[in-house]
Amino acid sequence: MNTLIAISLLGILCLLLEVFNLRKAIVPVTAVGLAATLVYTISLLGTNTSHYNNMVVTNKFTIGFSSLFIVLTLFLVLLSADFYQKTAHKIADYVSIKIFLLAGGIAMVSFGNMAMFFLGLEILSISLYILAGSNPLSLKSNEAGMKYFIMGSFASAVILFGIALVYGAIGSFDVNQIYEASHSASTVDWFYIGASMISVGMLFKIAAVPFHFWAPDVYEGAPALTTATMSTLAKVVAIAAFFKLNRYLNGNMKEAYEVMLVVIAILSMTVGNIMALKQYNVKRILAYSGISHAGFMLVSLLNVNLYAPTLFYYTIAYATAGMAAFAVVIYVCKDKENEDIEHFRGFGKQNPVLGAVLTAALLSMGGIPIFSGFFAKFFIFNEALHSHYTVLVVFGILNSIIAIGYYFRIIGTLFSGQSVTENKKIPLVYYLVALGAIAINIGIGILPSIITG
Amino acid sequence: METILQEIGIETYLYLSALLFCIGVFGLLLRRNAIVMFMSIEIMLNAVNLMLVAFSTFHQDAAGQVFVFFSMAVAAAEVAVGLAVIVAIFRNIGSIDVDQLKNLKG
Numbered sequence: 149m150n151t152l153i154a155i156s157l158l159g160i161l162c163l164l165l166e167v168f169n170l171r172k173a174i175v176p177v178t179a180v181g182l183a184a185t186l187v188y189t190i191s192l193l194g195t196n197t198s199h200y201n202n203m204v205v206t207n208k209f210t211i212g213f214s215s216l217f218i219v220l221t222l223f224l225v226l227l228s229a230d231f232y233q234k235t236a237h238k239i240a241d242y243v244s245i246k247i248f249l250l251a252g253g254i255a256m257v258s259f260g261n262m263a264m265f266f267l268g269l270e271i272l273s274i275s276l277y278i279l280a281g282s283n284p285l286s287l288k289s290n291e292a293g294m295k296y297f298i299m300g301s302f303a304s305a306v307i308l309f310g311i312a313l314v315y316g317a318i319g320s321f322d323v324n325q326i327y328e329a330s331h332s333a334s335t336v337d338w339f340y341i342g343a344s345m346i347s348v349g350m351l352f353k354i355a356a357v358p359f360h361f362w363a364p365d366v367y368e369g370a371p372a373l374t375t376a377t378m379s380t381l382a383k384v385v386a387i388a389a390f391f392k393l394n395r396y397l398n399g400n401m402k403e404a405y406e407v408m409l410v411v412i413a414i415l416s417m418t419v420g421n422i423m424a425l426k427q428y429n430v431k432r433i434l435a436y437s438g439i440s441h442a443g444f445m446l447v448s449l450l451n452v453n454l455y456a457p458t459l460f461y462y463t464i465a466y467a468t469a470g471m472a473a474f475a476v477v478i479y480v481c482k483d484k485e486n487e488d489i490e491h492f493r494g495f496g497k498q499n500p501v502l503g504a505v506l507t508a509a510l511l512s513m514g515g516i517p518i519f520s521g522f523f524a525k526f527f528i529f530n531e532a533l534h535s536h537y538t539v540l541v542v543f544g545i546l547n548s549i550i551a552i553g554y555y556f557r558i559i560g561t562l563f564s565g566q567s568v569t570e571n572k573k574i575p576l577v578y579y580l581v582a583l584g585a586i587a588i589n590i591g592i593g594i595l596p597s598i599i600t601g
Numbered sequence: 602m603e604t605i606l607q608e609i610g611i612e613t614y615l616y617l618s619a620l621l622f623c624i625g626v627f628g629l630l631l632r633r634n635a636i637v638m639f640m641s642i643e644i645m646l647n648a649v650n651l652m653l654v655a656f657s658t659f660h661q662d663a664a665g666q667v668f669v670f671f672s673m674a675v676a677a678a679e680v681a682v683g684l685a686v687i688v689a690i691f692r693n694i695g696s697i698d699v700d701q702l703k704n705l706k707g
Contacts, residue, residue, distance in 0.1 A: 262668075263664075263667070263668050263671055266668075266672070266675075267671060267675070270678070274675075274678055274679060274682055277679075277682045277683070277686070278682055278685075281685070281686045281689060284692070285693075287693045287694065287702075288704055288705060290686065290689050290690045290702075291702040291704055291705055292705065293686045293689070294687075294690060294699065294702060295702070295705075297682065297683050297686055298629070298638060298642075301642045301679055302626075302629060302642070302645075304675075304679075305622075305625070305642060305645035305646055305649065308646065308649045308672060309622060309645075309648075309649050309652075311668075312618075312649045312652045312656065313652075315653065315656055315664075315665055316611075316615075316652065316656040316659070319659075319660035319662050320662070320664065321664055321668065338615075364705075365705040365706065366705075368705050369704070369705045
């Protein structure tokens with residue numbers, strides 16, 4: 149609860165610093181504030197409380213995911229200073245919107261009431277609409293903002309309709325009463341229609357096939373830092389919220405619901421990977437890779453009572469790898485028209501450190517050992533096998549092999565030919581973020597028990 | 602004393618709001634003018650508001666009506682952002698026809 153308040157206050161503080169003309173201090177102050185909140189949040193570990201009539205709950209699940217979101221936002225805020233150099237007079241807006249986005253994300257995982265969930269969802273989405281269109285002079289950014297806005301509000305309206313039907317069935321927004329209703333035999337049919345609509349809306353938000361069409365376009369058009377936000381933070385938030393919702397909503401519809409999840413997971417993995425093979429824009433490749441990773445993460449929803457640590461591990465592995473990759477992509481594609489893969493030619497030879505980080509990040513996403521991406525996939529497949537979803541595991545492994553194809557194409561380009569990037573001094577913060585993210589990734593890869601234990 | 606809700610039944614409200622919601626969905630899918638698409642989204646959200654209020658009366662529970670306030674505030678924020686995006690698009694291409702936004706594909 150205090151985490152949420154602290155984050156919201158931090159966002160307001162950002163805007164106040166702008167008013168008092170202290171723009172230079174915004175990024176450092178926010179970074180320190182986020183770090184302090186992170187320490188506080190982790191120190192809460194072990195508590196299990198609820199606040200304000202069960203509006204917000206604090207338990208292991210919410211603390212774990214909140215900490216992950218704060219770390220990701222910290223990386224994004226650090227990158228902001230250099231990324232928005234040309235529009236430095238607006239830096240307060242960009243940073244504070246990211247902080248409010250984080251507040252929405254935390255509300256989305258720590259809700260104890262559907263009202264809180266809906267507010268969190270909308271705070272997150274509206275912040276992302278703004279960020280996607282945050283380069284008003286570029287038509288691509290406008291188009292991305294418009295597309296994301298239309299798709300996102302459509303999904304939000306569907307979720308809202310679902311929440312209204314669930315409310316109509318049981319007369320309460322409280323998740324504990326929803327949980328009881330979803331396990332009782334006398335629940336009205338509206339409840340199941342509502343639960344299905346909420347699921348459809350959430351699948352839109354995590355960009356799972358067949359609700360994925362907006363993702364590549366929006367990822368490509370949005371400014372690179374926004375794409376990084378969407379593909380790491382927003383995706384992880386949405387999947388964690390969907391996981392938590394599943395625990396409360398799908399009690400009686402277990403079998404039908406599992407079939408749906410298996411089909412969507414297989415489709416997401418396969419379609420995402422196959423579409424990524426023929427892309428030449430790095431942002432689009434990462435967008436499709438995000439779609440296929442959404443498929444892998446959906447596997448963990450098959451048993452919401454046991455798989456929370458597995459999902460948490462997977463989200464850290466995916467988000468840190470994505471963050472490290474984007475730190476490099478943002479640097480290489482700065483001041484360039486597009487993010488064509490050719491911009492990366494020879495970059496690895498010119499700058500071995502960042503080249504190695506991008507390579508490591510892509511290997512982690514592809515699932516090569518010592519990077520946590522491998523163990524994340526391993527745990528997920530292991531648990532799917534224990535629950536006898538053999539088909540799912542077969543498709544998952546086949547897809548891991550396909551995915552290697554396009555990850556290695558980027559790595560190959562990275563270390564071949566002459567560099568096309570101008571050789572100049574790289575701001576230290578790119579190293580900091582890239583190395584920090586990959587260090588977390590490798591760290592939990594070597595010691596998975598930190599997370600799963 | 603019979604309330605109006607008991608007289609006409611909760612189902613009628615459900616059908617009406619489902620109908621409004623579908624009008625919104627089809628408007629969003631079929632129309633190509635950005636402003637009309639916005640109005641369609643608003644219809645979808647307001648259809649839900651109607652349903653929430655009806656259920657709130659049905660259950661004799663105020664939570665539903667409070668939720669409507671949240672959802673109205675959210676809808677207003679959404680439209681503010683959306684209109685800003687439309688203005689940016691209009692400045693760039695001089696039109697708000699969404700069919701002209703075709704730069705991103707592949």
